[in-house]
Amino acid sequence: MITTINLRKKLRKTTAMPRMFATLLALILMLPAAVTLAADHPAQQLVENAVNAVMADLKQHQGKLASNPELLDGTLSKNIIPHLDFATMTRLSVGKSWRKASPEQQTTLVNEFTEFLLNTYRSALSEYGGESIVFKPFKTPKRDDRAVVGSTFKFGSNEVPVDYKLHNRNGPWQVYDIIVSDLSLVIQYKSTFASEIDRNGIDGLIKLLRDKNNA
Numbered sequence: 001m002i003t004t005i006n007l008r009k010k011l012r013k014t015t016a017m018p019r020m021f022a023t024l025l026a027l028i029l030m031l032p033a034a035v036t037l038a039a040d041h042p043a044q045q046l047v048e049n050a051v052n053a054v055m056a057d058l059k060q061h062q063g064k065l066a067s068n069p070e071l072l073d074g075t076l077s078k079n080i081i082p083h084l085d086f087a088t089m090t091r092l093s094v095g096k097s098w099r100k101a102s103p104e105q106q107t108t109l110v111n112e113f114t115e116f117l118l119n120t121y122r123s124a125l126s127e128y129g130g131e132s133i134v135f136k137p138f139k140t141p142k143r144d145d146r147a148v149v150g151s152t153f154k155f156g157s158n159e160v161p162v163d164y165k166l167h168n169r170n171g172p173w174q175v176y177d178i179i180v181s182d183l184s185l186v187i188q189y190k191s192t193f194a195s196e197i198d199r200n201g202i203d204g205l206i207k208l209l210r211d212k213n214n215a
Helices: 007-013 018-028 041-058 068-077 086-100 105-124 185-214
Strands: 132-135 146-155 158-168 171-178
Touching: 007 158, 041 068, 041 132, 041 146, 041 158, 041 171, 068 105, 086 171, 086 185, 105 185, 171 185
Parallel strands: none
Antiparallel strands: 132 146, 146 158, 158 171
């Protein structure tokens, strides 16, 4: 399991660290919504419903999530995993090298990257400290199968703009990228992954993710 990130310290220092995006996603998915705009669009309704569902679990099991892996995994399985498109996140993060990977390598990359993100979410879920989020009015997208849900993440006197990018591929809406202070989760990982692939190839990236997951 990767090292727990102190979100407040990271946000004070920089928003350019890839793992911070994953932590922030998990935190935002469990924050109480200060403004309810769910009727505007199904994508916005999905994000707000996820917020409310995770908050209900946090309140029900207050103080127990950090020491109970089964409760943590249950919350992830019900309220976070179904709403994230891990395959698209992985493909976009790997970038042009994705097509060079064999089907087996692609499957392994998705599995390892998914576990990497979920490990981060587990840490974040156990660190909730009363932060809040305000959703912005929904803006009509240019494409019917794309949506952006805007929000502002608040902790203390600090505010961080966070946008969720979602798509609908003839099924449920799913998050495939997050923009934090104009920085994309996908782009941040893409830079990191490209450097590793240049040095050690696709198998090197797989090993890097696997080592982090086993640490």
